[in-house]
Amino acid sequence: MIDLYFWPTPNGHKITIFLEEAGVDYAIKPVDISAGDQFKSEFLSISPNNRMPAIIDHLPMDDGEPISVFESGAILIYLAEKYGRFLPHEMRARKIVHEWLMWQMGGLGPMAGQNHHFVQYAPERIPYAMERYVNETNRLYGVLNKQLAERDWVAGDYSIADMAIYPWVLLHEAQQQKLENFPNVARWLTVMAERPAVVAAYKKAEPWSNRPAVTEEGKKLLFGQRATV
Ligand SMILES: N[C@@H](CCC(=O)N[C@@H](CS)C(=O)NCC(=O)O)C(=O)O
Missing domain, CATH: 3.40.30.10 (Glutaredoxin)
Structure with missing residues (x-):
């Protein structure tokens, strides 16, 4: 348990x-x-x-x-x-999952988190801070879009990297990101959202x-x- x-x-x-x-x-x-x-x-x-x-x-x-x-x-x-x-056992495949998990932990999560803070919660509008984090989130979506161009899942087979990234990208509207600019991310997001375990x-x-x-x-x-x- x-x-x-x-x-x-x-x-x-x-x-x-x-x-x-x-x-x-x-x-x-x-x-x-x-x-x-x-x-x-x-x-x-x-x-x-x-x-x-x-x-x-x-x-x-x-x-x-x-x-x-x-x-x-x-x-x-x-x-x-x-x-x-x-999480694959094979060393090279495992390394890729670790890379994308750390990309989420050190990049997408903190940057989108600051985006949420300055866009939604900060008591004053600070255009420099808002722009900084909306732009950085945008850059990261671009990286993810490229990674998903030739694969169904972020890091090889479906993995903990997909699980870590999905809940952050689900909030794309609040992060002021337009999914039509990231068609591979949009496709992946739809498939993720339909997985019974994600729904559950x-x-x-x-x-x-x-x-x-x-x-x-x-x-x-x-x-x-x-x-x-
Ligand atoms: N790097 C941490 C971040 C966790 C985190 O920021 N959790 C937030 C909610 S998403 C929290 O517990 N906040 C409580 C607080 O700010 O005091 C992780 O990935 O577990």
């Missing part, structure tokens, strides 16, 4: 997609990030960066104590290795998804963080 510490954001959806694809038995432990659940000591003990998602695997492969994992990329690799799915993953998130927009109090919690001494 896997406990998934989850909130319905792109980084959270990556993990439910994997768990649904692999048919894993899991329990969602909601972490309401706009109410401050990510700062509770129980959660920080498994996710010291106060970010979800995180998991606890109660039946790890070594039959030892339960294992916790934080960072969505690390979680995807952990699960792929445990269940032997969506978003359905699982529904109890927490249809909530009012982040309140001013929530924004203070999310956007005013500094190191505490």
Whole structure:
């Protein structure tokens, strides 16, 4: 049994997609990030960066104590290795999946995240910042479009790279990206959206998804963080 510490954001959806694809038995432990659940000591003990998602695997492969994992990329690799799915064993093929997973973790995720921040949430409109992140998101969509020109999936066979990228690209409108400029991305997105496991993953998130927009109090919690001494 896997406990998934989850909130319905792109980084959270990556993990439910994997768990649904692999048919894993899991329990969602909601972490309401706009109410401050990510700062509770129980959660920080498994996710010291106060970010979800995180998991606890109660039946790890070594039959030892339960294992916790934080960072969505690390979680995807952990699960792929445990269940032997969506990450090839062959060294060259595996390297490609790692490359595109890291591309999402270090590029698309953070850049689109800043795009969301400055376009949707910032209390003042800062044209330079908005343009900077909308442009960078655009560049990354161009890279992805090229990668998908001659292949159905991002990194060889369907893999954890597709799972990591999909929830971010799904939000293309909010990121001010026009999919007609990225036809290969558009085709891939449609195929992804139709996968039964992807549909099931978003359905699982529904109890927490249809909530009012982040309140001013929530924004203070999310956007005013500094190191505490
Ligand atoms: N690199 C991290 C990023 C996770 C992340 O940013 N999670 C956000 C929601 S998408 C969060 O938990 N935010 C809580 C906060 O900002 O305090 C990962 O991929 O797991």
